[in-house]
Amino acid sequence: RIIALNFPQAVWVSAEVLRLGESRGHYYLELVQKGEDDSVVAQASGVIWASDFRRILATQGLGLRSVLREGLELKMLVRPDFHEKYGLKLQITDIDPAYTLGQIDMQRRQTVQSLKDAGLFDKNRDKKLPIVLQQIAVISSKTAAGLQDFLEQIQGNSFGYAFDISVFTAAVQGVNAGPEINQALAKIAKQADKFDCIAIVRGGGSRLDLSAFDGLELSTAIANFPLPVITGIGHDVDESVVDLVANRSLKTPTAVAEFILQHNLQFEGGIYELGEQLRDIASRQLYSASLQIEQGISQVKWSAQGRLQQASLHIISAKEKLPLFAQRLMQSQHKTLEQLENYCLALHPDNVLRRGFSITRHDGKVVHSASELNTGDELETRLKDGKVRSSVKKS
CATH class of the missing domain: 2.40.50.140 (Nucleic acid-binding proteins)
Structure with missing residues (x-):
């Protein structure tokens, strides 16, 4: 009172x-x-x-x-x-709504500065997205229209891509949004190896509907999260602090789904382009090998022709030289025969006897040594001009 x-x-x-x-x-x-x-x-x-x-x-x-x-x-x-x-x-x-909006903006700037001072502002944004996004953890409200938009866009895609999507429910506006999203993040963190990324999606709303996404605790949790976080919280003008620290920030849940599809399509396009490059390389190598084979065949052909021509020349040359060679061989052999004839004539017994030698036989056998004879043996000695008979007086 x-x-x-x-x-x-x-x-x-x-x-x-x-x-x-x-x-x-x-x-x-x-x-x-x-x-x-x-x-x-x-x-x-x-x-x-x-x-x-x-x-x-x-x-x-x-x-x-x-x-x-x-x-x-x-x-x-x-x-x-x-x-x-x-x-x-x-x-x-x-x-005065302007006062409240000013307070929110001031707190938002303080949150951003705190994250920068702690070295967290770019931490999640610097994470590299996997080359394919297929196992996706989604945080959203069961009743959020944005969740249905996201699921319809990504599951009904025209590329035939299949996704394994796990939805973790949480309030996405109001005083319970921050704590419930943090709880969902904690659940996902325990099985982080099962997922490629996190998508946080919700439908549209006023700027103040995003106040939960400006909180320091939630922003810190997302900045520190081991998986890339993609946001689509449905506001076309303002960005929340969570948007600023997330790996990717899209305006709507549908845009998040389209981003994931395009990311995977880019990978598929890269694979297709790589296949085309491999096909082109293989084609060029086959063409080069074909040219080398043709060149080899041509070289073998010309080499064989060259060798045949060279052999033909050798045959012609040999044919021309053969008579002369045969003549020289005959002359050489004739000379050798003459030498052999002269040698044989020199060794003929008649010629030996003419040089003063004699041949003594006993019982028709040539005597080579005195030890072969006995006293009384009858001998026949042949000289150049006749024969002489004699007997052994003493042996």
């Missing part, structure tokens, strides 16, 4: 929305202020009556619904109101 009495005029205050409820157009808020260690140092209840909500909505437009959610810090024009039964409440009569 004292607070209500001391603040008769509305004042601007800032506080974080811890809990938010709605009933019959009235909005009930549990507001807190936190210290540097994230502990609650002050807490109060607030209410936006339906009439005030309609007036604020007419003034601020759809930006009001974007900032009026749990976990965000609001700048509010409040008037303390005390009720004996319900106690003190802060009656909220206006909200």
Whole structure:
């Protein structure tokens, strides 16, 4: 009551929305202020009556619904109101969405700087994608339209590619998104060897729907993750911190599916191109070998002809030389025969006797030694001009 009495005029205050409820157009808020260690140092209840909500909505437009959610810090024009039964409440009569958006942007910049200071900002982005993406872990909400878009695009592809897709469910917006996505990442990390990459997909929404993807804890987990992370969280203008640290960031789930298909198609095209190169190399080598064989055959042909021609010349030359060679051979042999004839004539017994030699026989046998004879043996000695008979007187 004292607070209500001391603040008769509305004042601007800032506080974080811890809990938010709605009933019959009235909005009930549990507001807190936190210290540097994230502990609650002050807490109060607030209410936006339906009439005030309609007036604020007419003034601020759809930006009001974007900032009026749990976990965000609001700048509010409040008037303390005390009720004996319900106690003190802060009656909220206006909200400044620009303040909330500014706070979100400031926290986002702080998160990015923290990741850079820790050397994590480029860590996942620097991971090399496998040459083929086939085993894919998908994090999304069961009810997210983006999940169905992704599955239809990738499983119904016209290339005939087959994929093994495992879906890990998690909230993809609201205060539970960060913790649930972290839990899904932890499950995937335990079986990381089964997957080629992670795809985080969700449908479209406002910029504030992406606030969970600006959190330091989730951004750090993705930056540090052992697998490449591909995001398609459905926002055409703004990038979340998770988008910035992910290996690849696409605008929509359909774009993620198309990226994976094109990545695999590029590999298939490379294989086809390699096959064409191998075919071209083989064709050139076969052509070169064919030329070498033809050249070899030609060389053998000319070599054989050359050798035949050379042999023919040798035969002609030999034919021309043969009579002369035969004549010389006959002359040489004739001379040899004459020499042999002269030698034989020189050794003929008659010629030997003419040179003063004699031949003595005993009983018709030529006597070669005196030891062959005995006393009284009758001998016949042939001389050049006749024969002489004699007998052995003493032996």
